Amino acid sequence: MITSKDLAALVIRRVIFHDIPQKFRGSAAEVTTSEIESEIDSTRRGHLKARLIRVLGSKSSYGIAFSHDSASPVPDQVRSYTATAPEAREFVMMSQKLAAYLFEQHTAAVSAGLLCVLDIVVDGAPGVILVKLEREEGARLELTDHEGKRTFDMSVLDNLVLTDGTRLFKTAMFLRTGKGADDFDSAACDAQLGGASSEDMAKFWLRFVGCKFTIEPKIATQRFFEATLKFINDIVPDPIQKNDIYEHLQSQLKAPKNMLSPKSFAENYLPKDFQKSFREHLQVWGVPLTSFSKDLSDIQSRLRRREFHTEHGITVVVPEQSSDVVEITSQRIVVNDSLRKVDRR
Numbered sequence: 001m002i003t004s005k006d007l008a009a010l011v012i013r014r015v016i017f018h019d020i021p022q023k024f025r026g027s028a029a030e031v032t033t034s035e036i037e038s039e040i041d042s043t044r045r046g047h048l049k050a051r052l053i054r055v056l057g058s059k060s061s062y063g064i065a066f067s068h069d070s071a072s073p074v075p076d077q078v079r080s081y082t083a084t085a086p087e088a089r090e091f092v093m094m095s096q097k098l099a100a101y102l103f104e105q106h107t108a109a110v111s112a113g114l115l116c117v118l119d120i121v122v123d124g125a126p127g128v129i130l131v132k133l134e135r136e137e138g139a140r141l142e143l144t145d146h147e148g149k150r151t152f153d154m155s156v157l158d159n160l161v162l163t164d165g166t167r168l169f170k171t172a173m174f175l176r177t178g179k180g181a182d183d184f185d186s187a188a189c190d191a192q193l194g195g196a197s198s199e200d201m202a203k204f205w206l207r208f209v210g211c212k213f214t215i216e217p218k219i220a221t222q223r224f225f226e227a228t229l230k231f232i233n234d235i236v237p238d239p240i241q242k243n244d245i246y247e248h249l250q251s252q253l254k255a256p257k258n259m260l261s262p263k264s265f266a267e268n269y270l271p272k273d274f275q276k277s278f279r280e281h282l283q284v285w286g287v288p289l290t291s292f293s294k295d296l297s298d299i300q301s302r303l304r305r306r307e308f309h310t311e312h313g314i315t316v317v318v319p320e321q322s323s324d325v326v327e328i329t330s331q332r333i334v335v336n337d338s339l340r341k342v343d344r345r
Contacts, residue, residue, distance in 0.1 A: 001063050001214070001288075002173055002187040006122050007053045014091050014119035015040050015048070017152040018099035020132075023106040031103045033096050035149035037088060044154065052118075052129065055171050059261040061189040062291045063214035064172065064206070066182060072210030073101050074130070078184075081119075082126040082176040091119050098130065105208055113169070114156065120175075127175035130209065134169050170205045186211065187290070215288060217295035224262055225253065225299050227285035231278055245269060253296060253303060261291040 019032035040048070055061070066075040081094050095117035102115055116131040144153040172188040190205055206212065213220070228249050236242050248269035252260065262282055266275045279289060296303065309315050316333055 002056060002061075002175065002185050004057055006175060006185070007057050009122045010049055010052065011121045012040070012045050012049055012118055013121060014088065016092060016095045016117050017156050018095065018115045018117075019152075020099060020103050020106065020113055020115055022110070022112040023103065031099050032143070033099055034092070034143075034151040036092060036146055036151045038151055038156070039146075039154070041154075052131075052171070052173075055189050056173055056187055058189060059264045060259070060291050061187050062259075062293075063288055064186045064188045064209070064211040065214050066184070066186075067210055067212040070207070070210035072208060073097060074208065075210045078128050078174045079181055081128060082174070083179075086119075091117075102132070102208055105204070110204065114152075120173075122175055125176055127173065129171065129173045132170040132205070172205075172209045172211070186214075213292060215286075215292065217293040218298050220288060220292040221253070221260070221295050222298045223285055223287045224260065224282070225249070225302070227282055227287050228265075228278075230285075231274075231281050235277065235281070236274065241271065250303060253294070253299075258293055259291045260294045261289075262287055263289045264291075 014037045016034050016037045018034055021027075021029040021031070023029060066079075077094050077097060081090065086094075095115075098117060099115045111134045113132055113134040116133060118129040118131070120127045120129055142153045142155045143150045170188075170190050173186060175185045177183045177185055188205065188209065188211065215223075228245075232242050232245050232249075236245060248265070252265060252269075263279070266278050270278055282289060310333065316335065
């Protein structure tokens with residue numbers, strides 16, 4: 001897992017850009033590749049690092065791992081590139097292969113953009129970062145001739161990466177942690193995730209990088225649900241707060257958004273006094289604090305509830321899976337269950 005400590009120690013060694021056009025049926029569009037890396041001064045290098053830290057350390061970041069059944073060349077390219085001490089020529093060739101594959105995977109629904117590939121190091125450990133930047137139609141991209149080889153000049157960084165209004169739409173970081181093929185800490189972020197309409201875009205990015213979520217979505221969702229219920233029952237003493245947090249839990253799980261961020265849930269719906277202990281509690285349960293894709297398939301029945309309303313304004317709320325403990329007659333409602341405690345409101 002990529003940590004804030006990793007991001008703070010990140011050093012950018014090389015940067016290169018390739019222009020990926022929109023792909024239409026019958027179109028003769030081609031990738032415009034750089035033939036050498038872009039020159040970057042220390043000031044811009046610092047600004048770029050700050051943008052990457054902001055993105056990869058955000059609530060929208062999620063853990064990923066190489067998928068063994070993927071057809072993407074990204075995992076093998078990253079593995080081989082970080083296994084040695086590659087020279088500039090190998091960096092360029094690796095990045096060009098990734099740009100060609102990204103364009104190959106494009107459809108008309110995918111906007112034109114730039115692929116930015118970065119060679120990085122963190123405390124001596126080599127790594128690669130991939131960034132997909134969308135660009136507006138007609139945006140100026142200046143190619144510069146440097147000793148007979150073309151490259152995108154510094155204006156790309158200034159106009160498309162370092163401006164406050166530009167988001168790094170899709171980002172993935174791979175940091176080698178050992179000599180094995182899967183010895184990597186990896187994370188990704190997609191600024192377009194959120195609504196149901198963004199699901200295909202998220203799948204597209206994961207398919208391109210040849211990765212899957214570190215924890216299966218249905219497992220992460222179930223762990224988050226179980227861990228939060230346990231926290232509410234055992235740690236939160238006030239019954240009103242218990243109910244409020246439970247209602248927010250139900251609401252967030254049933255919301256149409258595809259992604260769930262436990263870190264955001266804590267900040268938005270838990271009293272400040274409980275936020276730190278809640279995050280620690282989730283880590284003990286093996287729940288990621290960063291975003292993950294929601295999958296309710298294993299807890300769907302537990303989210304459904306039945307409400308019984310009486311003539312005197314009394315409401316009895318029962319989980320649907322336990323509705324058989326309630327007996328309904330014309331004159332009374334009987335709950336056949338043991339009383340655990342009584343709360344006053």
